[in-house]
Amino acid sequence: MLRVGVLVGASLLVVPGLARAAPGVSASPGERRSRLDAAWSIGAGPALQLGGYLPNVLSVGGTATLMLRTFGDDGWGGGLTLTFTYLRTVTPATLYGAEVEGAYANGTVGVCIRRIEPFGFCGGWRMPGGAYFPRTPGATWEHGWRTSGSLNAGVDMLITLADRLSLRPILTLDVYDWPTRLIVNKRRDPEWRSFPLFATLSVELTLDFWKRDKPTPQSK
Amino acid sequence: MMNHSYQTLFCLFLALAGSGCEGPHEPVVIYTCKDPDYDHKDKDGNPDPCHENDEKKPMACGAACADVVLGVKAVPVALWIGEERALPACPKSMPKADFNGGAGILAPHACPECRCTEPACAFGPVLAFDNDACGGAVVGAAIPPPAWDGACQAAPSLPIPALGSYSFEPTEVGGCAVAEDPLPPPPHFGSSSMWETTARACRHEDDATCPPGQPCGLRDEELPSGFRSCLRLEGTSPEGAACPADFPESFVFYADVDEGRGCTPCECAPAGDAVCVSVMNLHQQADCSDATMLAWPVDGLGYCGDPSMPTNIQGVSAFWLQNEPGTCVASGGAVTGEIKAIEPAVFCCNTPAAE
Incomplete structure (x- = not known):
């Protein structure tokens, strides 16, 4: 697990270098067109999760992402993402006689690399977050507890809809060390542990609120 | 509750910052009952916050809450x-x-006992007919006043012609009525x-x-x-x-x-054992001061007297030859519904x- 983190971190450092160190994608000046150099964008959209920290199969909610993208002349690009996710269970699950439902929220920092549009490969660290659910039947959701963080990897797409508007589906797979443990009525046995792997699919509508294009080389 | 909310927000803050309130190895406890008795233990000393294993079941809402549906x-x-x-x-x-x-x-719920007034023999009226054998038209009558004891009373309408006759109506058994005893509320x-x-x-x-x-x-x-x-x-x-x-x-x-x-209504009826035989005396003086001109015994069947001569009867008196009114039978007062x-x-x- 630690090794994966190092790899992700390494890619974070490498991406800008890729832009600089890549051999020039030279073309005849007359054929060159303006191309994206960097962009800040924000996006938001619905999300669906299979598995998770609670014994419910499906959770639904949404994500919101702040993203910085840069591209080099060689066509390689990279991006940094900061994503906030909120999900809540769809239907209650029954755990040893107790009904479980709830919600959880957390933030993710990540990085994506892409050779060509629209595909990108992303990795990140989902931070520990808050979870909310009733401890007793009918009680308000007031209990928050620490969930372990998780590493995730996934693939996204940037489908251009307009000049600054894109659709960004992203599918990620999270893996974590410390599962959630739930016990009912203080009984030590049986105990429920969350499966340390879950998948999240979200579709965000992304807006480039700032962008810079590379200047088009002019023939002299 | 408020403390819990603050704790929740604090936890969320810490969680987003990468820390947490509860260790990741500490399991979260949830309960099947609404008001857990957090420190309760069963007879073996094991935690039993919902009284699942408590035979006395002092807590109404135990684990059965989850599987019993009303x-x-x-x-x-x-x-x-x-x-x-x-x-x-x-x-x-x-x-x-x-x-x-x-x-x-x-x-x-007992219906009151039905009671009747005492029975009494009563004289019958005397009717005068203008023909013999109590035939023809009624030309006069002497109606006994209520509770008449037989003392002389004027009877100015009783004179009859020679062919006339007198009908002495049967004696009766009076009384034997439902006593005015109101039913209890x-x-x-x-x-x-x-x-x-x-x-x-x-x-x-x-x-x-x-x-x-x-x-x-x-x-x-x-x-x-x-x-x-x-x-x-x-x-x-x-x-x-x-x-x-x-x-x-x-x-x-x-x-x-x-x-x-409810109760059935009370009714009273003579038992049929009465013997009421009277003697009716007809007088020519209204105050009955003269000797009796005509006298006939009258019982429960009545009697038709035919003097075969004209009379000028002006007064009537009577007495009991047998005054045995018998008994009165009460009925009713039974429970209904x-x-x-x-x-x-x-x-x-x-x-x-x-x-």
């Missing part, structure tokens, strides 16, 4: 059962009387003393009911002395009521009665903890 609304009450003379008031902690009633109707059912067993259910001021699909109840420590923790089921009939496992003992009490009982207990209430009670 199809009807249930109201948690403290129920007292006993004799009416010991009926307690609702305690201050549960001041609201949810139910008053009982079971087994005690209210007696119907029993008053306002009090609960009409029940063999009296019941009173008390509850908290609020109108809290059990959560849908779950039984609940009052804790034993909440109960006043002599009361039991019960559920009053709403919207169910005594026949269709099914009690949940935690409240297995069922009772049906009634809040009121439908008094459908029935009384029914109505407005049933179904209670499901837990098993009282052994003292």
Whole structure:
């Protein structure tokens, strides 16, 4: 697990270098067109999760992402993402006689690399977050507890809809060390542990609120 | 509650910052009951916050909450059962009387004994006819006044011609009427003393009911002395009521009665053993100061007297030859209809903890 983190971190450092160190994608000046150099964008959209920290199969909610993208002349690009996710269970699950439902929220920092549009490969660290659910039947959701963080990897797409508007589906797979443990009525046995792997699919509508294009080389 | 909310927000803040409030190896405890008894342990010393393994089941809402489903609304009450003379008031902690009633109707209902006035022999009237054998037209009559004792009374319409005759109507048995003895008022059912067993259910001021699909109840420590923790089921009939496992003992009490009982009317009739034989005396003087001109015995069949001559009767007197009015038979005063207990209430009670 630690090794994966190092790899992700390494890619974070490498991406800008890729832009600089890549051999020039030279073309005849007359054929060159303006191309994206960097962009800040924000996006938001619905999300669906299979598995998770609670014994419910499906959770639904949404994500919101702040993203910085840069591209080099060689066509390689990279991006940094900061994503906030909120999900809540769809239907209650029954755990040893107790009904479980709830919600959880957390933030993710990540990085994506892409050779060509629209595909990108992303990795990140989902931070520990808050979870909310009733401890007793009918009680308000007031209990928050620490969930372990998780590493995730996934693939996204940037489908251009307009000049600054894109659709960004992203599918990620999270893996974590410390599962959630739930016990009912203080009984030590049986105990429920969350499966340390879950998948999240979200579709965000992304807006480039700032962008810079590379200047088009002019023939002299 | 407020502390919990602050704790939650604090936890969220710490969580987003990468820390946390509870260690990741510490399991989260959830409960199957609404109000866990957090420190309660079973007889083996194991945690039992929902009293799942407590034979006494002092907590109404145990693990059975999750698997027992009541199809009807249930109201948690403290129920007292006993004799009416010991009926307690609702305690201050549960001041609201949810139910008053009982079971087994005690209210007696006896119709009053029918009584009759004493019978008495009564003289019959004397009718005068203008022809013999009590034929022809009635030309005069001497009607005895009520309760006539036979003393002389004027009879100016009784003269008859030579062919005339007198009809002495039969003696009668008077009296033998229903004594004007008003029926006692119907029993008053306002009090609960009409029940063999009296019941009173008390509850908290609020109108809290059990959560849908779950039984609940009052804790034993909440109960006043002599009361039991019960559920009053709403919207169910005594026949269709099914009690949940935690409240297995069922009772049906009634809040009121439908008094459908009554009495047949009293009637009085002579027994037929009367012997009333009178002698009617007809006088020519209105004050009967002269000698009797005509005298005939009259019994229950009457008599037709034909003097075969004209008379100038002006007065009538009589006396009893036999004055035995006999007996009077009373009938009626029987109970009709029935009384029914109505407005049933179904209670499901837990098993009282052994003292």
